[in-house]
Amino acid sequence: MRPTVHDIAAAAGVSLATVDRVLNQRAGVREVTRKRVEEAIREIGYIRDVAAANLAKGRVYPLVFILPTSDNSFMHGLHNEVRQAMIRSGTERTDIHIREVPAFDPQALVAELERLAEEKPAGVALVAADAPEVLAVVDRLVASGVPVVTLVSDLTGSSRCHYAGVDNIAAGRTAARLLGRFLGGKAGDITVLAGSMMVRDHRERLEGFTQVMSEEFPSLNLLSVLEGRDDPDMAYALISDALGSNDRIIGIYSLGAGNRGLIRALKARHQERTLTVIAHELTESTRGALTDGTIDAVLNQDAGHEVRSxxxxxxxxxxxxxxxxxxxxxRLDIFLKDNLP
Amino acid sequence: MRPTVHDIAAAAGVSLATVDRVLNQRAGVREVTRKRVEEAIREIGYIRDVAAANLAKGRVYPLVFILPTSDNSFMHGLHNEVRQAMIRSGTERTDIHIREVPAFDPQALVAELERLAEEKPAGVALVAADAPEVLAVVDRLVASGVPVVTLVSDLTGSSRCHYAGVDNIAAGRTAARLLGRFLGGKAGDITVLAGSMMVRDHRERLEGFTQVMSEEFPSLNLLSVLEGRDDPDMAYALISDALGSNDRIIGIYSLGAGNRGLIRALKARHQERTLTVIAHELTESTRGALTDGTIDAVLNQDAGHEVRSxxxxxxxxxxxxxxxxxxxxxRLDIFLKDNLP
DNA sequence: GACTTTTTGATTTACGTACATCAAATTCTG
DNA sequence: CAGAATTTGATGTACGTAAATCAAAAAGTC
Structure with missing residues (x-):
């Protein structure tokens, strides 16, 4: 049997009440006594039974998820996973709220975070927009005792407790190597379709991609990045244009969302040429494209895991x-048509 | 606030004792009353507070892990993860025991499982050896109320509650596509190094690999499978031999363990030729080989996740x-040198 | 209807922790 | 050293469930 508060009391030669005062850092304990109790705790290796403690406290964890208002499939999926977690709130003692803020808008994020500094929830998870103001508020929140976790996109240099997302530089590098190897030494142009260079995760993916491309696949020529704002229609237009005006393109890396448009553009030109394509985020459309061979590999981050984590x-x-x-x-999931879940 | 047993009692118009009798399927409740209580439970959406229940019962979960005695790195890792879980036993209310049985030995497994049928642990996890006797005992165990989970290698057709391992056919198919694409249309021979065709996971990987190879990469010729018994020295000998006697080999798929030997053999011939190599299980040696380019991709299953799951x-x-x-x-993890954890 | 048997209710204790209250003991202050 | 302030102890209640006991009520039997 693991030791209980009673065992500490006996070991330290004090009463249960005193042990409680020490454990829950309440006032009214002399420094010497406190030391003695803490020593006893360490010695007998006491670990608080969190379940019993939560029961006694009637504790629930009020958590806030700050998510961007965005209509791409990935963000939809993320929203959905948080909602699934809300359903489980009863059994998990959580009380989860979603706050939507406009995407790519640091000011809105800051405003929301400042509001949360008042509310004092048990924890905050946010899809970080990468701006110094955001970093500052996050630091303040953490300093005030509210744990903060970044989701999907990190906030490097901040004091956030954890980042629940993939290593995007590694993702970009992996994409580059896959594309390079799949193209097997051929020479030609490579197009990169991004959402926006304003978000850190896209920038990092591009960074990693460029690194490996230039270091290891010199026969492949990187064209300038197309920014599709994660919007299917824009992606369609950009890719159609690019393919129409340049027939040296042999590979595409789509590192953002809005792949519906990309796939539409690819299918339209399917008979004309063979392209090697790598995209991000497994959605209904990328899954279909992977199955029918329009896309060769999909890199994915599991939104469900991110939320639960x-x-x-x-x-x-x-x-x-x-x-x-x-x-x-x-983890960065790599899906080929053979290992789809 | 979520409903408690008191709420059920009030709703059903019975006493707390009766609710308890129904909830814990104790005798002494008339059928009509039982129905009424169950109805109330459903209506108010009562969910038992497992934490409180466990506290009251002083419950611990005695779990048994049956693991093969095997000295390859993957099994070592698996053992280690179970030991890590044993360390966490205190906080997780588990009481985990490891039983070692000889590898590739259905009889030993059966004997162990029969012993467990007496002990009645709260659950059993085993690395299944694929034999009808094993299937029969597992079915009996499950029928007697002991949940069973297969680990790493499944027992298809049995009534095991869950399989904590990867889809090995998908793994084989993925390996084939990666190898095929990396070889970019070249023609030549492919060597497969397996542990033993007696274990299901290896058979399945080979099956998946062969499927995709024959369907989609006709220019690649599959040589007959080498069985290395997951032993480094045997693997070294087999691969050295193969490479020495056949210079048409351009790719290797190592679907089992014992990759230390494989890597040694590859390094010995490093200057002579370029091979595309795909191996299973991320260990210290495969990680090194991936980093230095001896191996091109590693497929992995996360032993820690499997055990925790x-x-x-x-x-x-x-x-x-x-x-x-x-x-x-x-999930099947695919590691290139760029996305190593 | 008296009897037995079964079902139900009322009540208590326990699990490990949190938290509050009040009294007793100790320390500090002047 | 008295008096005040602080520290400590003793005790009880609570959280939601499990499990036991014993009495009371209802149902079934002859």
Missing amino acids: AIRVLKAKADGLGFIAAQERI | AIRVLKAKADGLGFIAAQERI
Whole structure:
């Protein structure tokens, strides 16, 4: 049987009440006594039974997810996963709220975060827009005792407790190597379709992609990046144009969302040429394109894992506990048509 | 506030004791009353507070992991992950025991499982050896109320509650496509190095690999499978031989363990030729080989995830609860040198 | 209708922790 | 050293469930 508060009391030669005061950092304990109790805790290896404690406290974890208002499939999926988590709130002692803010809008994010500094939830998860103001508010929130986790896109240099998302530089590098190897030494042009260079995750993917391309596949020539704002129609127009005006293009890397448009453009030119295409985020449309051969590989981050991980980490942090790092690492999924879930 | 047993009692117009009798399927309740209580439970949407219940019961989950005695890195890793879980036992209310049985030995497995049928643990996880006797005992165990989860290698057709491992046919297919695409239309021979065709996971990987190879890469010629018993020295000998006697080999798929030997053989011939190599399981040696370019891709299953998933599922099953299917799906990790963890 | 048997109710204790209250003991202050 | 302030102890209640006991009520039997 693992030791309980009673065992600490006995070991330290004090009463249960005193142990409680020490454990819950209440006032009214002399420094010497406090030391003695803490020593006893360490010695007998007491670990608080979080379940019992939560029961006694009637604790729930009020968590806030700040998500961008965005109509691409990935963000829809993310929203949906948070909603799934809300359904499980009853059994998980969470009380989850979603706050929507306009995408690519640091000011709105800051305003929302400042509001949260008042509310003092048990934890905050946000899709970070990469701006110094945001970093500053996040730091303030964390300093005031509210654990913050970044989701999908990180906020490097901030004091956020955890990042529940993939390593986007690694993702870009992986995409480059896959594309390069799939093209097997051929020479030609490569087009990159991004959402916006204003968001960190897209910038990082491009960075990684460019690194490996220039280092290891000199026969492939990177064209200037197309920015499709994660919008299907814009993506369609950009890719159609590019393919129409340049017949040296042999590969495409779509590192953002809005792949419906990309796929539409590719299908329109299907008979004319063979392209090697790598895209991000597994959605209904990319899955279809992967199956029928329009796309060769899809890199994915599992939104469900990200959300569940964020929740686990925030709960742990709220209790001042650690977490299993390996479990919370969000992996880059690589899907070919053969290993689709 | 979520409803409690008191709310059920009030709603059904019975006493707390009766509710308890119904909830814990104790005798002494008339059929009509039982129905009424069950109706009330459904109506107010009562969900048992597992944490409180476990606290009251002082419940621990005695779990048994049956693992093969095997000295390859992957199995070592698996052992280690179970040991990590044992360390967490205190906080997770588990009481985990490891039983080692000889590898590739259905009889030993059966004997162990029969012993467990007596002990009645809360759950059993095993690396299944694929034999009808094993299937029969597993079915009996499950029928007697002990949830069983297969680990790494499945037992198709059995009534095991869950399989915590990857889809090995998909893994083989993925390996074939990666190899085929990386070779970019070249013609030549492909060597497959397996552990043993007696274990299901290896058979399945080969099956998937062969499917895609023959369907989609006709210019690549599959040589007959080499069986290295997951042993480094044997693998070294087999691969050295093969490369020495056949200079048409341009690709290798190592679908089992014992890759240390493979890598040694490859490095010995490094200057002579370029091979495209795909291996399974990320270990220290495959990681090194991936980094230095000896291996082109590693397919991996995360042993830590498998163990944690098995535990979560067994606990849930022991309580008669469901689990989040998406969370428990073990994914096939594809590692290139760029996305190593 | 008296009897047995079964079903139900009322009540209590327990799990490990949190938290509050009040009294007793100790320390500090002047 | 008295008096005030602080520290500590003793005790009880609560959280939601499990499990046990014993009495009371209802149902079934002859």
